[in-house]
Amino acid sequence: MDSSRRKFLKIAGISAVAGIGAPSALNMLMKKEVQASSDGGGHGAQPDAHGAPAGHGAAPTGKRYGMVIDAVKFHDNPGLAEKCIEACHTYFNVPDFGNKKDEIKWLWQVPFTNAFPTDESHYKKDDRTHGMQFLVTCNHCDNPPCVRACPTKATFKNADGIIMMDFHRCIGCRFCMAACPYGSRSFNWRDPRGSKDGVPFIKKINPEFPTRMRGVVEKCSFCDLRVKKGLQPLCVEATGDTKAMVFGDLNDPNSEISQVLKARFTIQRKPSLGTMPSVFYII
Amino acid sequence: MYNKGTIIPGLIIFVVLMLFAIFNNAGKKIEAPKVEKPVGYKECVKPVQYMKESHMELLNVWRDEVIREGKREQVEAGGVLYEKSLQNGCMHCHTNKTKFCDVCHTFASVYPYCWDCHVAPQEDLALKEAR
Numbered sequence: 001m002d003s004s005r006r007k008f009l010k011i012a013g014i015s016a017v018a019g020i021g022a023p024s025a026l027n028m029l030m031k032k033e034v035q036a037s038s039d040g041g042g043h044g045a046q047p048d049a050h051g052a053p054a055g056h057g058a059a060p061t062g063k064r065y066g067m068v069i070d071a072v073k074f075h076d077n078p079g080l081a082e083k084c085i086e087a088c089h090t091y092f093n094v095p096d097f098g099n100k101k102d103e104i105k106w107l108w109q110v111p112f113t114n115a116f117p118t119d120e121s122h123y124k125k126d127d128r129t130h131g132m133q134f135l136v137t138c139n140h141c142d143n144p145p146c147v148r149a150c151p152t153k154a155t156f157k158n159a160d161g162i163i164m165m166d167f168h169r170c171i172g173c174r175f176c177m178a179a180c181p182y183g184s185r186s187f188n189w190r191d192p193r194g195s196k197d198g199v200p201f202i203k204k205i206n207p208e209f210p211t212r213m214r215g216v217v218e219k220c221s222f223c224d225l226r227v228k229k230g231l232q233p234l235c236v237e238a239t240g241d242t243k244a245m246v247f248g249d250l251n252d253p254n255s256e257i258s259q260v261l262k263a264r265f266t267i268q269r270k271p272s273l274g275t276m277p278s279v280f281y282i283i
Numbered sequence: 284m285y286n287k288g289t290i291i292p293g294l295i296i297f298v299v300l301m302l303f304a305i306f307n308n309a310g311k312k313i314e315a316p317k318v319e320k321p322v323g324y325k326e327c328v329k330p331v332q333y334m335k336e337s338h339m340e341l342l343n344v345w346r347d348e349v350i351r352e353g354k355r356e357q358v359e360a361g362g363v364l365y366e367k368s369l370q371n372g373c374m375h376c377h378t379n380k381t382k383f384c385d386v387c388h389t390f391a392s393v394y395p396y397c398w399d400c401h402v403a404p405q406e407d408l409a410l411k412e413a414r
Contacts, residue, residue: 093402158351159352159353160353164350166346166350166351168350205402206402207402207404209370210401211400211402212400216400224353228353229355
């Protein structure tokens with residue numbers, strides 16, 4: 001082949017232009033794609049209405065379920081809280097290992113000091129709140145530390161803002177338990193289907209819901225399976241007409257819960273941590 | 284070669300032992316396990332052949348759809364709606380785990396861990412007896 005210097009310089013020039021131009025052209029194209037997808041997905045970088053940090057805004061469908069717990073009504077109705085816990089724990093096959101150390105809790109009661117440690121003042125110690133018990137559960141945070149800690153994505157935030165557990169995927173590393181500032185997660189140190197001294201840990205297994213196995217973390221699911229069907233969570237249903245618990249969509253200004261939150265003064269657990277809990281308390 | 288007298292017979296014994304299972308079963312017809320079919324239901328959510336081969340894949344797809352994507356809508360088969368659920372869907376018709384699931388799984392020597400957590404119909408009674 002006869003190659004002249006002229007030909008060689010031509011090819012070298014074109015290659016140089018292509019080599020320099022291609023990456024930037026590709027970059028431009030990529031940027032356009034990213035923009036298009038972020039417009040559709042609603043995952044914009046803008047903070048949401050609450051001034052939340054970017055990336056942890058409202059769930060994609062715009063739904064965000066929350067709960068208001070009226071501690072005063074629970075205080076005035078002794079036994080009501082136990083009824084709620086019973087309704088929850090029997091349906092979801094929550095085992096009772098009969099010892100505090102291994103305890104599994106989806107919904108339980110604690111005194112004010114434990115529920116709201118950051119609301120405690122050095123001087124303010126009124127008898128009323130300190131004599132009360134508060135129902136606590138998973139707060140289904142907007143900015144959930146447990147989700148960030150989970151290495152297998154066994155726990156995640158679903159489209160309705162509910163923090164879900166996929167028991168199939170949990171490897172029992174307990175990072176989520178270390179991450180959760182509310183102690184809402186429990187670990188199955190023992191086989192929930194076992195028994196001690198002839199007493200089974202699960203008194204009566206509900207055949208509609210699975211049990212767990214040893215080595216799995218569990219917590220409240222806001223009854224996502226009922227919510228999907230348009231029903232209220234079991235604990236809310238158990239409160240009946242007392243309205244001690246109100247459940248609904250926080251993003252819907254006309255929902256009952258939004259009305260309650262507008263009308264009443266409520267507090268959240270450890271709001272200063274920035275987890276943005278979805279459970280509110282009337283005290 | 285040293286120890287010819289022990290090595291060669293030893294090798295022959297070893298090969299015969301290893302191949303015994305093959306020769307013993309050669310030409311024999313092995314009966315496929317008979318599973319108990321549900322009474323009163325004609326149609327499954329997918330064709331029978333698909334279910335035989337890929338029911339585990341369907342279960343995985345259902346699991347991901349229900350838990351992760353929140354798609355809990357029911358599936359239709361022969362005019363009946365079923366839950367996308369092992370416990371409340373499949374076992375609604377296939378009520379006998381031991382005579383349906385286990386027969387095949389034991390034959391094929393697979394031991395899935397579904398039932399470590401999921402509750403088989405009447406399994407709660409069986410559990411009580413086991414205790």
